[in-house]
Amino acid sequence: MSKTIGKCTCGSLEFACEGDPINSVFCYCSSCQQLTNADKWFGLWYPKGNMKLLKGEPLVFTRKGASGKNMEHLFCGDCGTTIAAFCEAGDFYSVAASCLKNGRELLPNMLIYTSQAVSWAQFPSDIPKFDILPPGMGKA
Numbered sequence: 472m473s474k475t476i477g478k479c480t481c482g483s484l485e486f487a488c489e490g491d492p493i494n495s496v497f498c499y500c501s502s503c504q505q506l507t508n509a510d511k512w513f514g515l516w517y518p519k520g521n522m523k524l525l526k527g528e529p530l531v532f533t534r535k536g537a538s539g540k541n542m543e544h545l546f547c548g549d550c551g552t553t554i555a556a557f558c559e560a561g562d563f564y565s566v567a568a569s570c571l572k573n574g575r576e577l578l579p580n581m582l583i584y585t586s587q588a589v590s591w592a593q594f595p596s597d598i599p600k601f602d603i604l605p606p607g608m609g610k611a
């Protein structure tokens with residue numbers, strides 16, 4: 472299985488994602504805005520078992536997602552970079568594209584939570600756009 476390597480800004484944390492992501496999203500929700508201090512979070516979704524830490528021990532910040540279930544943010548205690556958020560409702564990690572080695576080449580499949588987007592948000596054209604999530608996907 473192919474592996475994609477990622478790390479935080481300072482390199483204390485290293486991780487590997489196995490196989491292809493199940494989804495690739497720009498999330499415009501208000502929590503992601505605060506997390507990034509930007510208009511969106513670019514997350515690659517990997518099933519729980521496909522994201523493995525190789526080096527370091529992340530700190531964890533847990534918040535409630537829209538579903539009422541936990542979102543666990545994994546971040547580096549040295550540089551503060553959030554490398555991923557574990558979505559309990561979907562049993563997947565939303566891995567920070569910016570931390571992945573091939574992050575610059577990645578593109579989103581969909582735009583989610585655009586109903587919460589800031590007024591200056593930029594939406595790429597030709598990519599499916601959802602007020603919250605695609606029908607049938609539940610709540611993150």
Ligand SMILES: [Zn+2]
Nearest residue numbers: 479481547550
């Ligand atoms: Zn770090």
Ligand SMILES: [Zn+2]
Nearest residue numbers: 498499500503
């Ligand atoms: Zn979000």
